[in-house]
Amino acid sequence: MDTIVKDYKYNPRANRLCSMMRAKDDLPQDVSESVETLDQALQDANYITARKLTTELTTSSELDTVLELLTRYAKSQPQATELLVEVLDATGTVRRFAAGALLDQTAVDDVSQDALISIADSVDSYDGRSKVTTWVHTIVRRRVVDHLRRQRSTVPLEDHDMSPAARMSSIIATRATVHEALEALPDLYKVPVVLRDIEGHAYANIAERLDRPEGTIKAQIARGRAMVAAHLRDTGVTE
Template identity: 30%
Template sequence: MKEARHASRVPYTAQSDNELISYVAEGDREAFDELVGRYKNRITNYVYSIVRDREAAVDVAQETFIRVFYKAHTFRGMVQFSTWLYRIATNLAINETRRRKRHPTHSLDEPGGGEEGEVRWDFPDEGPTPDACYELKEVQRLVHHALDQISPVYKIPLVLKEIEGYRYEEIAEILDIPEGTVKSRINRARHALKKHLTT
């Protein structure tokens, strides 16, 4: 019966996230692979913006999807799948940040580094002059450095808003805090970012 139902199903690529996660809860590996394909790069980029280490970001992203697979049966559809996914990634990224503070390691990452599809901070390559390229990289470095000075409490909502493009109410769901708190933290993050960029 289950195989017949699966056989009549529309292609995975045409399924919504919430439909796919319901199949994952039944142990459907193909549905899981489709979700991973949709979100792997986004989650890795997002985690990187928090932990600031490529290897750690990849590890946390992998752990995020492992949890998605084994916790799929707990998803009730009260929120969008992406909200649930980012909530898991956020909690794991925060845990990794705390762990790294307790056991600091030296990272060889350079601002904007990484392979294609891993880190989105690079500016588009439209053939700028060497001087213009240097200026862009310098701005990039300064933004990275300024973001690193902001507490994750404030940086994470800012990244979700400005980089990931989530609305205030969606960020509130991801972080499980009131919408007013989200707005307040983002405002504080913006002020802190501006301060670090102008000093």
């Protein structure tokens, strides 16, 4: 805590974390204790407890606090990234932002998934200068622009104009390298990605088949897609 206070004036992320920690004093005791327990669970990589606490806290109007903690740990723990995406999906945060800019519900679904992929892939870029929800809104807005650009365009899109999901779908259809990228995924992510993107199963069907919550499936697919995209960039297939 002393280190955070010392850096308070100079480090935007330390600024926000310090404010968040001080804000615990203003919370009801049971909520404050839950926040501290969640912090400890994430530190210990105890994701059974962390998942339970995130559900409790997000229904207690502590979404910003939960997202701040998850984003902090997501930089070093893939499971925290998965849980972050799961919370953003379960609370409707991403979908609400997308629905505010689009009327077509299919487009809202597509943009929401694109945004979740981008969030999983770029969590390291969050610098703490704003709320996590503000950062998320910026990502969703970019994916909305991508979608509208594709809708207006009558010529094939360049790769840089395509969303991560659209780019991955194109690569799957044209490049055998994707098979290698998929095979490199841990089974935790590979199986749901293959079921969704290769075999075309609905999220609900995948959740039932794998006996996992649907929110977890969406988070794992988003994480898996991001890992595939990173693999393809590393091998020079995409930029």
